[in-house]
Amino acid sequence: MAEPTPRQDEPRLRPAPLLFEPTAAAADPEHFFDLESIDDPHALLERATELTLAFRAAADRAMEFQAMAAAQLADPRHFDRLTTADISERAEWTEDYAKKMVEFGRDLLRGDDPGTT
Numbered sequence: 001m002a003e004p005t006p007r008q009d010e011p012r013l014r015p016a017p018l019l020f021e022p023t024a025a026a027a028d029p030e031h032f033f034d035l036e037s038i039d040d041p042h043a044l045l046e047r048a049t050e051l052t053l054a055f056r057a058a059a060d061r062a063m064e065f066q067a068m069a070a071a072q073l074a075d076p077r078h079f080d081r082l083t084t085a086d087i088s089e090r091a092e093w094t095e096d097y098a099k100k101m102v103e104f105g106r107d108l109l110r111g112d113d114p115g116t117t
Contacts, residue, residue, distance in 0.1 A: 064108055066091065070098060071105025 030036055033051055038044040070091070073082045082090075088098035 067101045067105035068108050069105070070101045071103075071109055074102045 033047075035044060035048060035051075038047060070087050073087055074084060075081055084095050084098040084102060087093070087102065088095045091098065091101075093101065
């Protein structure tokens with residue numbers, strides 16, 4: 001299960017760096033962040049775990065930015081605001097999910113801890 005995203009007072013843990021995948025290596029379906037070249041299962045488990053945590057942290061952070069963008073796009077103070085239907089279509093979400101993301105984004109923009117609301 002992914003670690004909860006730290007809030008204002010908590011320092012962010014830095015996940016393992018996602019090393020650059022050269023175009024030639026990325027084209028090889030057997031190549032994935034050089035994991036296939038690690039023979040030691042202990043080292044493989046450690047590096048694969050680091051990558052898993054890094055991807056989870058990146059996905060969580062990207063979702064927060066999606067939510068903030070959705071909230072900004074739906075801001076009723078702007079004459080060109082989008083409806084949740086418009087946002088859901090652009091983001092390929094259901095409209096119910098778009099509504100939840102707008103609310104989550106508003107909480108984030110206000111600096112509220114969404115886990116406590």
